[in-house]
Amino acid sequence: MTALEIVTYPDIFLRQTTKPVENIDGTIQDIIKNMSTIMYEAPGVGLAAIQVGCDKSIIVYDIMPGNEKRSLQVLVNPRVIEREGNITSEKEGCLSVPDFRSDVKRAESVLVEGLDRDGNPLRIEAEGYLSIVLQHEIDHLNGVLFIDHVRSLKKDLYTRRVKKQLKKKGRKH
Ligand code: NI
Numbered sequence: 001m002t003a004l005e006i007v008t009y010p011d012i013f014l015r016q017t018t019k020p021v022e023n024i025d026g027t028i029q030d031i032i033k034n035m036s037t038i039m040y041e042a043p044g045v046g047l048a049a050i051q052v053g054c055d056k057s058i059i060v061y062d063i064m065p066g067n068e069k070r071s072l073q074v075l076v077n078p079r080v081i082e083r084e085g086n087i088t089s090e091k092e093g094c095l096s097v098p099d100f101r102s103d104v105k106r107a108e109s110v111l112v113e114g115l116d117r118d119g120n121p122l123r124i125e126a127e128g129y130l131s132i133v134l135q136h137e138i139d140h141l142n143g144v145l146f147i148d149h150v151r152s153l154k155k156d157l158y159t160r161r162v163k164k165q166l167k168k169k170g171r172k173h
Helices: 026-041 128-141 153-169
Strands: 046-048 058-061 073-084 087-094 097-106 109-115 121-127
Touching: 026 046, 026 058, 026 073, 046 128, 058 128, 073 128, 087 128, 097 128, 097 153, 109 128, 121 128
Parallel strands: none
Antiparallel strands: 046 058, 058 073, 073 109, 087 097, 109 121
16 A cells, blocks of 8 residues: 555545455554555645545544644544534635635534554544544545535535546546
C-alpha cells in the first residue's frame, strides 16, 4: 500500500461502502501509518482509508494536528450508535473536496463504537467539534461526502467547475 495521493471528488471510488477490517494485521498497520502521514502533511484533522485508495473501514483523526505533541487517534470499524441534538458545523471542509467549504448541519453529540488499532473495543461519547469530525469521517465509510449535506448554488458551481477541469484533463469518471 503505497498510494500517497488523496482521491478527490467526484471520483466514484469515494462512493462505496467500505468493508469491515477482519484482521488488524501488518498491512492494516501500514495503511494506518500512511493515512497518518498524509493527514499530518496535508494538514487535516481527519482522514478515512477510502480517501487514500483503501476500501477498508478505518479512520484516523487528531483534532489539534498543529500541536507539537501529536495525539493520533485510530478507529477501526467505527459506527455511530446514537446521535443527539443539532449543531452547525461552520465552514466544514474535506481533503477530498479541495477548495470548497460550507456550513453543515450535524448532530451535536454522538456515541461511537469501534476498535482501536490493537483491536480493543472503544466507546466514544463526543460532542461539539470532535462529534463533527467523527460524523464526517464515518460518513466517508458509507460513501457520503460532506457536500452531500449541502444544498446551495455555491456547491452547484463548484461541482460544475471540478467536472469541467476533469474533462480538460481527459479523465473519465
Ligand atoms: Ni473528508
